[in-house]
Amino acid sequence: MMDLVQKTGTDASPALAEASLHIYYAWRVLRRIPTKNMANQIDWERIRTLSGLALRSRRGGQDSYNKYLQALALSHLGRWTDAE
Amino acid sequence: MENLSRARSTQFFNTFSAHVHANAILKLLGFLDQGNLVDIATFSARALADVDTTLRTVRYDAAGPAIRGEEDIDMLRSVRSKLLLKLKPIVDLKQDALTQWESFKSESGFVVVARKLLEEAQLSGKGSDYATKKPSSTPKK
Numbered sequence: 001m002m003d004l005v006q007k008t009g010t011d012a013s014p015a016l017a018e019a020s021l022h023i024y025y026a027w028r029v030l031r032r033i034p035t036k037n038m039a040n041q042i043d044w045e046r047i048r049t050l051s052g053l054a055l056r057s058r059r060g061g062q063d064s065y066n067k068y069l070q071a072l073a074l075s076h077l078g079r080w081t082d083a084e
Numbered sequence: 085m086e087n088l089s090r091a092r093s094t095q096f097f098n099t100f101s102a103h104v105h106a107n108a109i110l111k112l113l114g115f116l117d118q119g120n121l122v123d124i125a126t127f128s129a130r131a132l133a134d135v136d137t138t139l140r141t142v143r144y145d146a147a148g149p150a151i152r153g154e155e156d157i158d159m160l161r162s163v164r165s166k167l168l169l170k171l172k173p174i175v176d177l178k179q180d181a182l183t184q185w186e187s188f189k190s191e192s193g194f195v196v197v198a199r200k201l202l203e204e205a206q207l208s209g210k211g212s213d214y215a216t217k218k219p220s221s222t223p224k225k
Contacts, residue, residue: 008189016194
């Protein structure tokens with residue numbers, strides 16, 4: 001779905017980016033399933049990008065969760081100052 | 085509806101405003117013509133996104149202890165269940181989403197499909213249910 005939108009040369013809407021963010025986070029981060037022989041790296045850059053798009057919805061105080069995810073991604077990327 | 089969104093505080097988080105917003109949308113959906121796919125998807129997507137984000141904020145994680153009262157969570161889960169019950173089966177939602185995208189470039193249908201699929205993946209617990217399943221470019225009749 002994201003591919004279809006991005007093929008038109010535009011960013012996904014905040015709502016679609018947020019849904020994608022929540023799916024990726026629930027799948028790759030929250031499930032925390034150990035994988036012995038497989039690389040299970042988390043794409044923090046993807047989380048940072050998606051949370052940035054999601055935050056464009058400007059829901060103010062209701063956006064705490066997306067802000068948290070963005071700060072988490074930034075800290076994992078070593079951008080501590082931005083994360084603060 | 086836009087005014088209701090703007091009425092929220094930009095400074096603090098409030099579970100009740102998400103609940104009121106979702107309930108208002110739920111009632112509104114009852115008045116809309118079922119053929120009005122874009123409006124139904126737009127309102128459903130907005131309400132589901134609000135409730136989902138609020139639920140995620142009030143919990144540490146899916147299985148962890150609540151940081152707010154159980155009442156808040158039950159209240160939000162209840163309105164979320166009612167919203168999901170209003171939706172068509174996933175096959176129809178996917179078809180509607182593609183129609184809305186191809187006709188109006190509206191992404192709301194995709195948002196509803198994504199939220200519904202996330203719900204199903206979380207219920208099943210299977211990693212493969214989270215992976216991308218690319219929709220066909222033209223809806224099947």
